[in-house]
Amino acid sequence: MYYCETNVFDKLFINSMGISEIKSQLTLKTVLDYYGLKPDKHLRLNCSFHPDKTPSLQVYYKTHTAYCFSSNCSTHGKSLDVIDFILHKESCSKHEAIEKAKQLITGEATATPIENLTRSAILTKMFIYFKNAIHNSKPAKEYLEERHLDFEKLKVGYNSGQFHHAGRFAKPDGADKAQLSSVESKKQAMIQSCLKVGLLLDQGKKSRTGEPAYQPFGKNGVVFPLKNAAGKVVSLYFRSIIDNSKIKHFYLKNRQGLYPCYPKTNTTKLILTEAIIDAATLLQQKQITDQYEILSLFGTNGLTEEHTKAIKNLTDLEEVIFFFDGDQAGKAAAKKYAEQLTTQHSGLKTSTVATPENEDVNSLLDSHSSEILTELLEQREVFSFSNEESPRPSVDSRPTAVGCGPLDFLKSPNVLQQLNERIGQCGIVGERQSRLLLFLLTLSYQNKRPLHGIVQGSSGSGKTHIISRIADLMPQEDVLRFTRITESSLYNWGEYDLF
Numbered sequence: 317m318y319y320c321e322t323n324v325f326d327k328l329f330i331n332s333m334g335i336s337e338i339k340s341q342l343t344l345k346t347v348l349d350y351y352g353l354k355p356d357k358h359l360r361l362n363c364s365f366h367p368d369k370t371p372s373l374q375v376y377y378k379t380h381t382a383y384c385f386s387s388n389c390s391t392h393g394k395s396l397d398v399i400d401f402i403l404h405k406e407s408c409s410k411h412e413a414i415e416k417a418k419q420l421i422t423g424e425a426t427a428t429p430i431e432n433l434t435r436s437a438i439l440t441k442m443f444i445y446f447k448n449a450i451h452n453s454k455p456a457k458e459y460l461e462e463r464h465l466d467f468e469k470l471k472v473g474y475n476s477g478q479f480h481h482a483g484r485f486a487k488p489d490g491a492d493k494a495q496l497s498s499v500e501s502k503k504q505a506m507i508q509s510c511l512k513v514g515l516l517l518d519q520g521k522k523s524r525t526g527e528p529a530y531q532p533f534g535k536n537g538v539v540f541p542l543k544n545a546a547g548k549v550v551s552l553y554f555r556s557i558i559d560n561s562k563i564k565h566f567y568l569k570n571r572q573g574l575y576p577c578y579p580k581t582n583t584t585k586l587i588l589t590e591a592i593i594d595a596a597t598l599l600q601q602k603q604i605t606d607q608y609e610i611l612s613l614f615g616t617n618g619l620t621e622e623h624t625k626a627i628k629n630l631t632d633l634e635e636v637i638f639f640f641d642g643d644q645a646g647k648a649a650a651k652k653y654a655e656q657l658t659t660q661h662s663g664l665k666t667s668t669v670a671t672p673e674n675e676d677v678n679s680l681l682d683s684h685s686s687e688i689l690t691e692l693l694e695q696r697e698v699f700s701f702s703n704e705e706s707p708r709p710s711v712d713s714r715p716t717a718v719g720c721g722p723l724d725f726l727k728s729p730n731v732l733q734q735l736n737e738r739i740g741q742c743g744i745v746g747e748r749q750s751r752l753l754l755f756l757l758t759l760s761y762q763n764k765r766p767l768h769g770i771v772q773g774s775s776g777s778g779k780t781h782i783i784s785r786i787a788d789l790m791p792q793e794d795v796l797r798f799t800r801i802t803e804s805s806l807y808n809w810g811e812y813d814l815f
């Protein structure tokens with residue numbers, strides 16, 4: 317008896333198929349399914365071949381073709397058949413597209429197209445790019461040297477902000493036309509991916525050639541990866557290397573993951589730092605990493621739920637050591653978090669390193685050799701909460717003292733009044749009524765139906781100032797700033813462009 321798993325004759329037949337035969341056998345639906353694309357009820361899709369927020373690719377199941385209505389699109393003006401669709405999607409030659417089409421007919425095709433990459437895959441790819449970019453950047457190397465950070469030892473990158481311009485993701489050495497269009501669509505795919513994860517921001521600006529001009533996020537920053545429990549890069553942190561920049565720390569939107577990674581499951585001694593650069597500083601010291609696991613918080617208020625959970629899972633954990641800044645904020649945060657962790661883990665020892673006044677882990681190396689870090693660690697002081705008499709504030713003197721988490725804040729009495737105080741503390745002085753009203757109006761962007769506001773007043777009375785200060789309090793990746801727009805610009809924008 318004789319049988320064969322793949323039908324040899326079928327295969328021979330398919331291999332000899334001409335383009336028209338392929339087209340007659342391969343439905344557009346099969347191609348779209350393969351790429352995980354699902355048209356809406358009007359049979360429209362967000363176009364994969366240009367940055368597209370409102371669906372502009374029309375699908376025609378009768379003719380098995382698709383057409384992009386956007387003039388920004390490299391395919392505009394051309395009806396795409398199944399082979400064209402694959403060609404653009406894969407950024408490949410016509411010949412390769414035909415081969416792929418045959419594989420789709422036989423069901424052999426398996427590759428993952430770039431747009432379907434997960435957040436983690438995109439960020440892993442981009443981090444490799446940033447890491448390689450260090451070698452070409454003098455300012456980045458100088459900055460790291462100044463901060464005593466060794467880019468050969470550490471996983472660190474640099475974002476010059478140029479990544480979306482050049483065709484660096486595919487080099488067109490002596491490329492022909494098909495290859496050039498393949499470079500272009502790879503670039504478009506990369507831009508789409510970066511928009512998706514927030515590495516590029518669409519602030520509605522156009523370049524001189526009329527193409528969308530995207531703003532790179534975390535430009536001129538050294539980059540550190542944040543990883544999830546599986547050790548995959550799921551977020552990035554950028555530290556600006558520009559000396560006089562107002563904002564120095566940037567986290568990609570939807571921050572998640574931990575730096576440098578989740579502590580090993582058998583961790584017994586864990587050092588917590590308040591900044592990523594401090595953790596990176598310790599990671600370079602072998603005598604420290606041999607004995608301790610290191611985990612960075614995101615600032616003195618930055619022990620997140622993810623941190624707490626990760627720490628909770630360390631069943632062998634004996635001691636948590638706080639290596640925070642030698643200032644008031646650092647000391648207070650260490651004490652607060654030590655107490656919190658002690659209540660969560662029965663029997664957990666917590667201790668703190670006495671960082672010298674106004675120094676931090678990293679700045680210590682400005683004037684000391686690295687032994688100082690080990691010495692200070694060895695002299696750490698153990699916290700003791702059990703017999704400490706914590707002075708209780710009298711009931712009415714501090715109405716805010718219920719707790720200090722965001723939920724406690726929201727549950728506190730006179731939350732609006734307290735919010736107003738906080739806004740004042742952020743430097744918006746006076747205008748008590750207006751600042752609160754504007755803040756609440758602005759915050760409503762989180763709702764499905766946001767509120768709108770017009771600020772009126774005589775010129776020079778500080779209208780622009782208060783609006784822009786309130787905008788500073790919002791997540792910056794969600795803020796668009798216009799000085800003026802024409803009547804028709806709102807009409808011309810897509811439905812969701814303003815959100």
Ligand SMILES: [Zn+2]
Pocket residue numbers: 363364365366368372373384385386388389390391392
């Ligand atoms: Zn298009």
